[in-house]
Amino acid sequence: MARPKSEAKRSAILDAATRVFAEQGLGAPTARIASEAGIAEGSLFTYFATKDVLLNELYLAIKTDLRDAMMPGYPSTESPRDRAWHTWRALVDWGAAQGDKRQVMNLLGLSDRLSAESRAAGMEAFSAANALLNDIVSRSPMRDMQAATAFAGALLGAMAETTTDFMARDPVQASQTRQDGFDAFWRAVGPDINQGEPS
Amino acid sequence: MARPKSEAKRSAILDAATRVFAEQGLGAPTARIASEAGIAEGSLFTYFATKDVLLNELYLAIKTDLRDAMMPGYPSTESPRDRAWHTWRALVDWGAAQGDKRQVMNLLGLSDRLSAESRAAGMEAFSAANALLNDIVSRSPMRDMQAATAFAGALLGAMAETTTDFMARDPVQASQTRQDGFDAFWRAVGPDINQGEPS
Amino acid sequence: MARPKSEAKRSAILDAATRVFAEQGLGAPTARIASEAGIAEGSLFTYFATKDVLLNELYLAIKTDLRDAMMPGYPSTESPRDRAWHTWRALVDWGAAQGDKRQVMNLLGLSDRLSAESRAAGMEAFSAANALLNDIVSRSPMRDMQAATAFAGALLGAMAETTTDFMARDPVQASQTRQDGFDAFWRAVGPDINQGEPS
């Protein structure tokens, strides 16, 4: 095969797209992304057939990146609270460190150009987190809710998102904010105080 | 010719824009909005000099609408928890009822076409809510945080948003979900149990 | 209405398209046509929504032009041969005078971008000629053929086309060539010599 498609080039495009979309929104020209990636305008379409394909694959790449950031050091055998803390910390630190990725992930999440398949695939990446949430919710005051686990997951995402915003806004306090955010989350979703042991 | 430009037409444009942006994103053509509003393509620019002006004024209009929805029946003299509940309920019901407005508000919030002034003006609209949050936070475990009130406000917004999503997804359970969401919020931000009185 | 769509501009576009397509083929850029018509690149699409629409409407316009060229002075009450001669002459003179139109009509006729509707509408324009052909064919040696009239019409078109080519190639002999072509056509399709009267 003559000059195989370079994985490095593919990554360069995804990285460039992340930067450019973060700066200019999803309406940014593909030509801008190509030049940012250091390739010719037309070459982008060798790697991603259309802009929509690029958008969808970028979403998956970012979700995968996030998942990979949450795995290392996961304390499977510790208490739910410890595991929740690990997850929270990874989530929030990733968001703070990968500002562009986080922003683009949100942009894509709201966009109508994301296919249902991509959305579903994006969720699948977090089955581990779901198991944890199940565990937590079973002892939570929310335990009787319909769709309690999904709701808890959504709250986790939303509260972590908020926390990340504040960490980015005031980096000096970042580690304290991270803790405060988690405490709030744990109060909201953690074990029922009148019922369970003090976690 | 005291007030030549018709206020009704201005509203029609804002309403049409809300509908069209919700359906097609902020990239939707102004021509589409004009036709949806029942006016000529060019007339839109009599009311809003550029598309960016329209975007910014739409944001303010929606924020104002939301604020107006939260005022009636506000129980100024009741307990913080009652006032918080009123606020929560208004917020979440508005979101559920005004799906398009909520969606467009989020779209605009993420957009880079929103001026800093608009963003600031959007916040100002909620000074009443801020006073309440101040009150709540002073008795909350978060009381020692930097920017505690702002953080609590952001959490309120994020958790209400999440709750609204779930209410829209399962209308049968909506009123229960609304309550569950509030309970979670109150656990997270409400008074410190070891310290304050049960509100 | 503010500045109504100008019929003159529409014609200018069709004329420009005829010239440009004749010179560069149907692949010629719409931008070229617009500039040739003296309007802005985008204005072309005010008059013809897509290039395909332009192609189809151009075909109809040319066919109509041809039909209109064949009507004046049609000797309805004369002998078939006289009527045939009038038709032939009009056809062949139009082709010689309107070289670009003839060429583009052929180009479009072969193109797969012509809709079935356009093709059908293009034929309808020539119902008068068909009546004449019917008349002629009934006395012709071809009278027993399946689809004799259609076949005779196709031969008329093909032979006139050939004749026009030779007239254009040698203008000095044009009027003689026109006559020779007709004579050949009449021998081929005209009345059976062993049977009918010498027309």
Added chain:
Amino acid sequence: MARPKSEAKRSAILDAATRVFAEQGLGAPTARIASEAGIAEGSLFTYFATKDVLLNELYLAIKTDLRDAMMPGYPSTESPRDRAWHTWRALVDWGAAQGDKRQVMNLLGLSDRLSAESRAAGMEAFSAANALLNDIVSRSPMRDMQAATAFAGALLGAMAETTTDFMARDPVQASQTRQDGFDAFWRAVGPDINQGEPS
């Protein structure tokens, strides 16, 4: 490495081009042709330096193919009418059997991408037919025309083309149509009835 470029591959490209151009017009991508021919995109340019070269050589190949189809069994010693009939039959049968080739030949004939040389070379292939036409025309009513032989040749081509169309349209009647077409041709171009012997 006496003849490194494979003749088989060259033919495969020409065949593929015929099929693809017939289906999609001359604007079809070279990449499509290459893939249809079972070779790599770039390899096509080893055999044909540019697309225009391919177009011109394809034209010649088709013309040659047609000429070769007309040679076998040519009754050199028979009457002009018999020889004409043989020629007509070969021509028309080739057109009916080789629909794609005929169509592409016409497409190319109208195209401005065909060089004058190719056009001339295409004609040369038919010197045998020209001799025959000369013979026929000398006894024809057209005998006094300027360029009579060329005109007769053009009529032959045009009438055969028309006949082929009708044969393709109604295959059941094909052999009858073939005969009817020839009869019309012979009436148009054959010997002068008042003068020559009944051929």
Added chain:
DNA sequence: TATGAATGAGTATTCATTCAT
């Protein structure tokens, strides 16, 4: 003021051709 035609810069995508492997 209202209208909608006119404008032309901007955009995703295609494709003949080149060239590193």
Added chain:
DNA sequence: GATGAATGAATACTCATTCAT
């Protein structure tokens, strides 16, 4: 010679904005 990735000019069509009516 064969391959197919790389290139960038070219092209149809869109759309915010202007302006003649």
